Amino acid sequence: MGALPPAAIMVRAEGLRADALGFRWSPRDPFLFRCLSLTLAAGEVLGLAGPSGRGKTTLARLLAGDLLPVEGRITLDGAPLPRRGLHPVQWIAQTPELAVNPRWTGARILSEGAAPSPVLLDAIGIQPAWLTRLPADLSGGELQRLCLARALAVAPRVLILDEATAMLDAIAAAQLWQALLTLSPRPALLVISHDDALLARVADRVMRV
Amino acid sequence: MSPLLSVDHVSVRFRSAGWWRQRWVTVLADVSLSVARGEMVALIGASGAGKSVLAQAVLGVLPSTAAVSGVIQFEGTVLTPPVLARLRGRRIALVPQTLTHLDPVRRIGPQLVAAARRGGVPADLRVAAVRTELARYGLGEAVARQHPHTLSGGMARRALAAMATVGQADLLLADEATTGLDPEATLHALHLLRGLADDGRGVLVITHDLATVLRLADRVVVLYAGQTVEEVAGSALAQGAVRHPYSHALWQALPSQSFQPLAGHPPAGDGDGEGDGCRFRPRCAAAGPDCATAPPLRRVEEGWVRCHRPRSW
Numbered sequence: 001m002g003a004l005p006p007a008a009i010m011v012r013a014e015g016l017r018a019d020a021l022g023f024r025w026s027p028r029d030p031f032l033f034r035c036l037s038l039t040l041a042a043g044e045v046l047g048l049a050g051p052s053g054r055g056k057t058t059l060a061r062l063l064a065g066d067l068l069p070v071e072g073r074i075t076l077d078g079a080p081l082p083r084r085g086l087h088p089v090q091w092i093a094q095t096p097e098l099a100v101n102p103r104w105t106g107a108r109i110l111s112e113g114a115a116p117s118p119v120l121l122d123a124i125g126i127q128p129a130w131l132t133r134l135p136a137d138l139s140g141g142e143l144q145r146l147c148l149a150r151a152l153a154v155a156p157r158v159l160i161l162d163e164a165t166a167m168l169d170a171i172a173a174a175q176l177w178q179a180l181l182t183l184s185p186r187p188a189l190l191v192i193s194h195d196d197a198l199l200a201r202v203a204d205r206v207m208r209v
Numbered sequence: 210m211s212p213l214l215s216v217d218h219v220s221v222r223f224r225s226a227g228w229w230r231q232r233w234v235t236v237l238a239d240v241s242l243s244v245a246r247g248e249m250v251a252l253i254g255a256s257g258a259g260k261s262v263l264a265q266a267v268l269g270v271l272p273s274t275a276a277v278s279g280v281i282q283f284e285g286t287v288l289t290p291p292v293l294a295r296l297r298g299r300r301i302a303l304v305p306q307t308l309t310h311l312d313p314v315r316r317i318g319p320q321l322v323a324a325a326r327r328g329g330v331p332a333d334l335r336v337a338a339v340r341t342e343l344a345r346y347g348l349g350e351a352v353a354r355q356h357p358h359t360l361s362g363g364m365a366r367r368a369l370a371a372m373a374t375v376g377q378a379d380l381l382l383a384d385e386a387t388t389g390l391d392p393e394a395t396l397h398a399l400h401l402l403r404g405l406a407d408d409g410r411g412v413l414v415i416t417h418d419l420a421t422v423l424r425l426a427d428r429v430v431v432l433y434a435g436q437t438v439e440e441v442a443g444s445a446l447a448q449g450a451v452r453h454p455y456s457h458a459l460w461q462a463l464p465s466q467s468f469q470p471l472a473g474h475p476p477a478g479d480g481d482g483e484g485d486g487c488r489f490r491p492r493c494a495a496a497g498p499d500c501a502t503a504p505p506l507r508r509v510e511e512g513w514v515r516c517h518r519p520r521s522w
């Protein structure tokens with residue numbers, strides 16, 4: 001590979017980049033998707049729309065390092081994603097109930113990663129009273145905020161929100177988005193949703209798969 | 210003619226064993242609604258507002274720690290446990306939402322035939338009924354010979370819906386507020402339910418997906434902190450033509466509207482210590498001194514509203 005001028009490398013290497021990703025569960029299965037490429041610059045909000053069954057959630061898991069791609073590669077600022085340690089790409093799923101230990105209090109759930117700062121908790125609107133409760137005594141919106149704080153506490157570069165507010169009522173969803181979008185500093189966001197009105201509100205651009 | 214389902218001033222309390230004495234937690238405090246044939250009614254509200262408890266009360270499947278007051282009637286007959294035992298599955302059916310309701314080791318066909326038997330379909334008509342039902346959901350006859358795990362998520366959902374509707378139940382209850390569902394499959398299920406209402410059944414949908422129901426439901430019942438606060442036509446809610454400040458805030462928070470969230474949270478619902486007065490008062494911009502007394506549910510021309518100072522437009 002020939003040498004590139006330093007400026008060109010800087011531009012190319014910025015942010016999260018997926019090149020020609022392909023994935024299938026085993027060599028006998030058909031590909032869920034192939035030749036899927038995307039870029040996500042620092043601070044950008046990218047919407048991802050498309051019918052179910054096209055592998056949107058699988059793509060999220062590839063980017064978050066939960067699964068390894070069968071084809072293609074993923075880089076962050078030009079370097080491959082780390083295989084261990086705190087992952088720079090965090091993923092929030094639709095069901096916070098499945099993402100937390102039901103026997104842990106809010107405080108314990110939060111202390112699982114890096115402990116979030118009080119400033120962060122305040123910005124996401126987490127009430128001190130929630131920290132002493134068990135997941136069953138928290139509403140979906142409250143629990144989703146705890147998951148969000150836990151993911152943000154490790155200062156990820158990219159946060160993937162996979163239908164993260166689909167199970168919330170309109171007010172709880174709008175509260176959560178407002179908190180998230182006004183965070184500063186804020187990671188780049190990849191927003192997976194079936195709701196076009198929501199994507200039009202929150203995303204800088206929308207990609208369809 | 211009496212409606213299929215009428216729920217009058219229903220309250221549900223749960224007994225919770227405290228460390229030295231029992232406590233009662235009120236989950237529903239005065240809910241009223243009705244569902245007629247040919248109608249799809251949606252019950253909406255924040256999670257924790259008691260939506261799913263109402264479905265359990267109608268089906269008579271509340272845990273033994275619950276105490277119910279108020280009256281629930283089906284075609285004018287009060288739903289007591291023996292009446293319910295006769296009607297449940299036959300005239301009143303729950304549309305199951307999770308795939309765990311399908312038996313993983315039995316083929317779809319026999320499961321549907323069994324559901325038709327429970328649903329009161331005569332023996333000689335069951336196989337035909339199953340065939341019709343599969344066709345209604347766009348499922349080929351080959352599906353009857355498949356096991357649940359070989360179906361895609363969307364197909365399995367349709368098979369589940371077929372289980373509920375293959376019988377002759379007049380009233381269908383769907384609790385879409387269950388978390389963990391693929392939003393697209395949920396949307397599809399709601400359209401199927403709309404079709405069933407158009408065929409003359411009554412449908413009660415419990416959901417938090419306001420954007421969808423206001424396009425599909427004839428009437429929307431809004432719950433806040435365990436109370437019905439408003440009942441309004443779906444078409445009116447779609448335009449924000451609502452009377453109660455909470456319904457209006459819900460509508461305004463939609464991404465298609467201003468996307469502006471209302472500050473604060475619904476009361477936690479622990480204990481009866483909510484005090485007197487309107488339960489929405491701490492978050493209500495329209496509140497005044499009169500709101501220190503609890504507002505009754507009042508008839509307005511388009512529905513019902515529980516507010517001393519209803520909005521006008």
Ligand code: SF4
Pocket residue numbers: 453454455487488489490493494495496497499500504515516517518519
């Ligand atoms: S009764 Fe008063 S506090 Fe309650 S919703 Fe109406 S205006 Fe607001």
